Amino acid sequence: GGSLSFTVRFAPQGNGARVAQVDLTTTAVNAPTLAIDLRARKDTTTLTPSVASLPFPRVLECDDTVRLPVTFSNDGSIPDTITSIDFGAATAYGVDDQLPIIIYPGIPKTITVRFAPSSDGSFPATLTAVGAPCNLRATVGLTGERISPSLAANKPTVNFGTVYLCDGDTTAQVTITNDGQVADTINRAFFTGNPAFFMQENYLIVLEPGASRTFTMTFTPSATGTFNGQLNIEWGPCERTTTVEVTGEGVQP
Numbered sequence: 300g301g302s303l304s305f306t307v308r309f310a311p312q313g314n315g316a317r318v319a320q321v322d323l324t325t326t327a328v329n330a331p332t333l334a335i336d337l338r339a340r341k342d343t344t345t346l347t348p349s350v351a352s353l354p355f356p357r358v359l360e361c362d363d364t365v366r367l368p369v370t371f372s373n374d375g376s377i378p379d380t381i382t383s384i385d386f387g388a389a390t391a392y393g394v395d396d397q398l399p400i401i402i403y404p405g406i407p408k409t410i411t412v413r414f415a416p417s418s419d420g421s422f423p424a425t426l427t428a429v430g431a432p433c434n435l436r437a438t439v440g441l442t443g444e445r446i447s448p449s450l451a452a453n454k455p456t457v458n459f460g461t462v463y464l465c466d467g468d469t470t471a472q473v474t475i476t477n478d479g480q481v482a483d484t485i486n487r488a489f490f491t492g493n494p495a496f497f498m499q500e501n502y503l504i505v506l507e508p509g510a511s512r513t514f515t516m517t518f519t520p521s522a523t524g525t526f527n528g529q530l531n532i533e534w535g536p537c538e539r540t541t542t543v544e545v546t547g548e549g550v551q552p
Contacts, residue, residue, distance in 0.1 A: 309339045316416040330536065344375035346402070346428060346435040354425070357387055359481065361537035364415040364443075367396070371428065372407040381430040384410075384479035389424035391416040394439055399430075416445040436465030449479030450506070450534050452543050459518040459529070459547030467519065473543050474513045475532060477506040485534045495520050496545050520549025 311317055316338070323333040351372035356470040358365055372510045373379045388394045416422055426439040453474040462469045470473040477483045485504040490496040497517045504512055520526055530543040 307337065309337075311339075312509075319460045321402060321474050321517070326335070331424045343402075343437065344377050345373055345537045346379050346430055346437040347372050347374065348428075349407075350439060350441045352440035352441065352442070353379070353412060355441070357444045357446060359536055360419070360445065364413050366411050366413045366511070368409045369426070370413055371400075371402055371437065373402040373404050374383075375404055376439045377432070378403045378410055379430050379435060385427045385429070386424050387427075387440070389422055389441070391422045391445075392424055396504060412441070414441075416443065418445050419445050423510050430488065441550045444537060448481050448483055448536050448539070449477070449482050450485075450539070450541050451476050451478050452532075452541055454533050454543070456544040456546065457516065459545070461548045461550055462520055463552045464520060464523070464549055464552060469518045469547070470515050472513050472515050473517065474511050475506070475541070476511040477508055482507050483534050484536070485512070487534060488530060488532045490528050490530055490545070492545075493526045495526045495547070495549075496528045496530070498530070506524040516545065518545070518547040522548065523549050523551055537544070 308319065319337040321335040321337060323335065341401065349372070353367055353369055355365050355367060364371050371381070376491060379402040381402065382398060384394050384398065389412060393413050400408060400410065412426065420441045424441045426441055428437045429435065433483065453476065457471050459469050459471050483506045485502060486505065487502050488498060489499060490498065495518055497519065498514055500514065506512060516530065518526070525548050528545045530545055532541045
């Protein structure tokens with residue numbers, strides 16, 4: 300009626316199936332040997348990204364969302380299941396794929412990472428994929444930057460002052476500077492508000508970062524009084540318009 304309990308430890312040095320047998324013998328006369336078959340298996344799983352870092356190209360404020368692929372592989376013997384993908388505090392990044400994502404041994408899986416920042420700046424981050432079994436973790440460094448093009452006039456208003464009708468044309472200048480980090484292209488410039496203002500230029504005009512262009516404007520009043528208008532400079536990228544107010548007065552001598 301007695302019993303005996305004992306523990307068999309399984310600690311293989313490598314992966315795969317193992318088969319063994321435990322033989323139990325006693326000192327009793329003519330007692331048979333008790334054989335216990337043992338079968339066990341050690342499996343492993345890995346989660347390995349195809350790249351250590353994923354650099355996104357620099358984008359402009361008006362650019363569409365940028366998407367880049369990253370591939371995860373499983374060199375183990377059982378499937379991985381990615382249950383979460385985290386970017387820390389960086390909200391500029393996301394993934395298009397739905398979770399969970401199962402990665403079978405020897406069959407890589409590509410996911411799509413998107414970069415859609417809502418403000419200008421640099422966005423370093425770390426993609427952390429967490430999965431099962433064994434609380435698997437894999438990380439990929441991410442970098443991205445968004446900038447906004449910029450074009451500035453050296454004055455918000457150009458005042459031609461008082462002009463005698465008999466003087467004919469009077470000129471004034473305004474300087475436009477690319478104070479951004481990307482080349483600007485001026486597509487056209489035109490006046491609205493009053494036909495007394497005129498300017499002649501050849502387009503397109505490309506301004507590299509830091510470059511300037513001075514425009515010469517003409518005011519030709521056809522009658523006495525105050526004339527107001529706007530110089531509208533249409534430029535890109537991102538289809539913007541820079542406006543400079545213009546004013547002048549026509550008088551009789």
